[in-house]
Amino acid sequence: MTTLGTVFLPQLPPERLRDLVRTADDAGLEELWLWEDCFLEGGLTTAAAALAWTSRLRVGVGLLPVPLRNVAISAMEISTVFRLFPGRAIIAAGHGVQDWMGQVGARAESPLTLLREYTLALRALLRGQRVSAQGRYVRLDDVALDWPPTGPAPILLGATGDRTLRLSGELADGTVLTGGTDPATVRRNRALIDEGRSAAGRTDPHPVVVYLHAATGPGAQERMAAERRKWGYPDPSRDVSVTGDEHAFADAVARWAEAGADTVVLQPTPDDPDPEGFVRFVAERVRPLVK
Template sequence: MTTLGTVFLPQLPPERLRDVVRAADAAGLEELWLWEDCFLEGGLTTAAAALAYTERLRVGVGLLPVPLRNVALSAMEIATLVRLFPGRAVIAAGHGVQDWMGQVGARVASPLTLLREYTTALRALLRGERVSTEGRYVRLDGVALDWPPPAPVPILLGATGDRTLRLSGEVGDGTVLTGGTDPAAVRRALTLVGEGRTAAGRTGPHEVVVYLHAATGPTAAERIAAERARWGYADPSKDVSVAGDEHAVADAVHRWAEAGATSVVLQPTADDPDPEGFVRFVAERVRPLVG
């Protein structure tokens, strides 16, 4: 069964979060995803608030840019979240937008090396291990959490390039694919992830989350066209968005699910006139049509 979610876009002011979360919770939405885009809203801060507003909604942070965060601090914050809200916090990490990393003095020469070192150390810390490592970027000396999670915490990786997709299979527990990833690109990404998993001898489930631009309502087509232009999707035939009623949106979700996505996260347009209404639309009208 495909998991269905939406995004609370950080272009909305933080004070809108509670109403959107409560609307999602009341409507029965499965997942709400948050972004840590510079320089908008903190991913783990908003995740903690969103989780506290609801008793059942899963909240994903997709993704945490690792150059911004010391790995020990991330481990402390993630462990706190998952102990406070068992089974409901979903965490993804990634390179971050390199221009933004440069703006804050955090850009590194080898983002791939950093992500490998960081993810390896983060997973070990969250397993409750005492970690000492002297990597190119990640250096820890006998660090262990006093309050580790009681169970393993999956760490997903955001990935676009071939090498990062292979790395996600090698060291990650799942992969987050950005909006603009069409079904054919999902299949190709899964092949690369699979190569990484095989090389590392990893088996078991690997979650695949993909963002899908979506809009509904009387102005849906116009808003999606503007959104595609904003994101640079020049080819009008590229299958990276959907505009229409619940049947059109559900059909699109099926295409991505058939390509291998285990979770399809519908990404509203930045100018959606009714964010609360969008989450209700997804939960109440699209979800019954998605197997």
């Protein structure tokens, strides 16, 4: 069955998070996703708060930009969250937006090399292994977590380029695809992920999460038109967003699911007039129509 989620956009102030999280939990939403966009809100900080305010909601962070974070710190924080809230946190890592990385002096000359080294070290640390590494970017000297996760610790990767998609298939436990990924591109990306999985001999499940630009209610068409222009999708024939009622949303989710998405995360516009109402709409009106 397709998993359905929404995003708490970091353009909203952090003090709005509690009410939206509780709305999501009460409405029966499956997943709420958070972002660590520069220079807005910390992904793991908000995730820990959201998880603490709920009892059943799964919370995803999609994604943590690895140039910003020493891998040992990431492992410590992720492990803490996994132990505090078993089975409810979903963590994705990725290159980050390169212009932002440049602003903070963390831009890597080879983002792919960094992501490979980082993912290998992070997964080993979360498995409780003692790690020494002298890579181009990741350098660890006999590092191990005192409090590694007590259960599975899956790490997803955000990916867009062909090489990163193959890397995700090779090393990660799932892949996050950005908003603006149409169904045809989901199919293509899934094939590239599978190439990486095949090369690594992996046969375990590999869920694909995709963000889908979405708007409903008053002014939805106008808000989405502005959002599409902002992201560079002015051609209305490109299937990269959904507007309308619950039936339109359910039909769109079905298209992305048929293309290979296991989780569809409906991404409201930053100027949505009622973020809590959007969450209730997805959980109470769209979810029953999604197989």
